[in-house]
Amino acid sequence: MSIRASLCKLRNVVTVEAPMSLEGGVTRALLEDPNATVHLRDVEGGEIVGNLWSTRENVTDCLGIARDELLGHMLTAMNEPVDTVDVDEPGFAHTVTENVDLTRLPIPKFYPEDGGRYITAGIVISEFRGRRNVSFHRMMVMDSRRLAVRLVPRHTFTLFREAQEAGEDLRVAICIGVCPSVLLAAATSVDYGQDELEIASALREACGQGPLEVGITATGLRVPADADYVLEGRITAETAAEGPFVDITGTYDHVRDQPVIVVDRMYNSEEPVFHAVLPGGLEHYLLMGLPKEPVMFRTVRQAVPRTHAVRLTEGGCCWLHGVVSITKNKEGDSKNAIMAAFTGHPSLKHVVVVDKDIDIFDDREVEWAIATRFQADRDLVVVPGAAGSSLDPSADTVTTKVGLDATKPSGGGLFDRARP
Ligand code: MN
Numbered sequence: 001m002s003i004r005a006s007l008c009k010l011r012n013v014v015t016v017e018a019p020m021s022l023e024g025g026v027t028r029a030l031l032e033d034p035n036a037t038v039h040l041r042d043v044e045g046g047e048i049v050g051n052l053w054s055t056r057e058n059v060t061d062c063l064g065i066a067r068d069e070l071l072g073h074m075l076t077a078m079n080e081p082v083d084t085v086d087v088d089e090p091g092f093a094h095t096v097t098e099n100v101d102l103t104r105l106p107i108p109k110f111y112p113e114d115g116g117r118y119i120t121a122g123i124v125i126s127e128f129r130g131r132r133n134v135s136f137h138r139m140m141v142m143d144s145r146r147l148a149v150r151l152v153p154r155h156t157f158t159l160f161r162e163a164q165e166a167g168e169d170l171r172v173a174i175c176i177g178v179c180p181s182v183l184l185a186a187a188t189s190v191d192y193g194q195d196e197l198e199i200a201s202a203l204r205e206a207c208g209q210g211p212l213e214v215g216i217t218a219t220g221l222r223v224p225a226d227a228d229y230v231l232e233g234r235i236t237a238e239t240a241a242e243g244p245f246v247d248i249t250g251t252y253d254h255v256r257d258q259p260v261i262v263v264d265r266m267y268n269s270e271e272p273v274f275h276a277v278l279p280g281g282l283e284h285y286l287l288m289g290l291p292k293e294p295v296m297f298r299t300v301r302q303a304v305p306r307t308h309a310v311r312l313t314e315g316g317c318c319w320l321h322g323v324v325s326i327t328k329n330k331e332g333d334s335k336n337a338i339m340a341a342f343t344g345h346p347s348l349k350h351v352v353v354v355d356k357d358i359d360i361f362d363d364r365e366v367e368w369a370i371a372t373r374f375q376a377d378r379d380l381v382v383v384p385g386a387a388g389s390s391l392d393p394s395a396d397t398v399t400t401k402v403g404l405d406a407t408k409p410s411g412g413g414l415f416d417r418a419r420p
Helices: 003-009 025-032 056-063 067-079 155-165 180-186 196-206 282-303 333-344 363-373
Strands: 013-016 037-043 046-050 095-097 123-128 131-136 139-141 146-149 170-176 213-216 222-224 229-242 256-268 307-312 321-326 350-355 380-386 399-405
Touching: 003 056, 025 037, 025 046, 056 067, 056 180, 056 282, 067 196, 067 282, 067 307, 123 155, 123 180, 131 155, 131 180, 131 196, 146 229, 155 170, 155 229, 170 222, 170 256, 180 196, 180 282, 196 222, 282 307, 282 321, 282 333, 307 333, 321 333, 333 350, 333 380, 333 399, 350 363
Parallel strands: 013 037, 321 350, 350 399
Antiparallel strands: 037 046, 095 256, 123 131, 123 170, 139 146, 146 256, 170 229, 213 222, 229 256, 307 321, 380 399
16 A cells, blocks of 8 residues: 555644645654654655654554554564465556656754754664565665665664675665655564564454555565555675664764665556655654564463453554453463563563553553552562663663562452453
């Protein structure tokens, strides 16, 4: 589904017709109403959408499912990938040019200290010797054809190194404006060699939307057919300073020497809309956090069979704070749930375990459980010296993890909320 088609499915869309600049204006417009999807119709002649997947409801409305069905469907998709389907005339190939000028695309500069204009909703599809990877990478515009790309040492980096050792550049296609199934699949941490596009396809199937359709680019890469923009190019041996740039916590990340992508060809759909994810905004949180929840859920359920749900909370950037809902079979299950949650999401720093009667999507209910069911001397788990998230500015090389057991003690007491 193109961005324009997705917009039709969403409930809360604000359209801004007034002309706007790429530097500064976009961020202010997105911050004004973080829960509304913002469609900017004239950003120096281009169209931008932001806050597109900044609520769980937007994601699940677009996929045509209920809010609490997503986690289960994502688990299914990770376990049982589904083939993608090739189409002959993909939407992204409406216009193709080798006369690439990245500076003319509606790519915003989000904050004044940023190293440049940044692509933040670009998923990078790379392939080397039959192995494909799909993942998010932030990319800074250097000039008309070059981007500095942040490559954390994971799968794209591994493929890049293999290509380098063979004396080649790594072929990539950067896709902007793809359906939430592709975005969520690109943000999963599956094993090396597992194909994220097939996970996206499986997620669509699980949601009753049919398999993912893909088109084939000039260099033979398969990319989502409905992407608004596809930038085809190569990760090269050249490097450049990447950053500064704002990370998920809303604080600045370091400048690093990173590889340079050269873009050789650009495709766009008939009326493309450029998708921009605001760094440190709700959409950034959800796209990073939602794909971690199924893995956390699976790990906690191994320890506590009656695990009902897990959530990474927006207040903790959907990364550092989690809530787990269980029904205890025996005393101590809640402590095991805490330990399993830390295993399932190693970046997790604080976790609260609650009973089934607490709605974990309501932060006030979770706090109420802490207020009425938690005693620090018996219910607190503190793990100093653990490896945590590099994104937490308060952590040194190691972090202290804290679990709060806010479940009712077995054996009764006045722990239930009065209901009318
Ligand atoms: Mn991968």
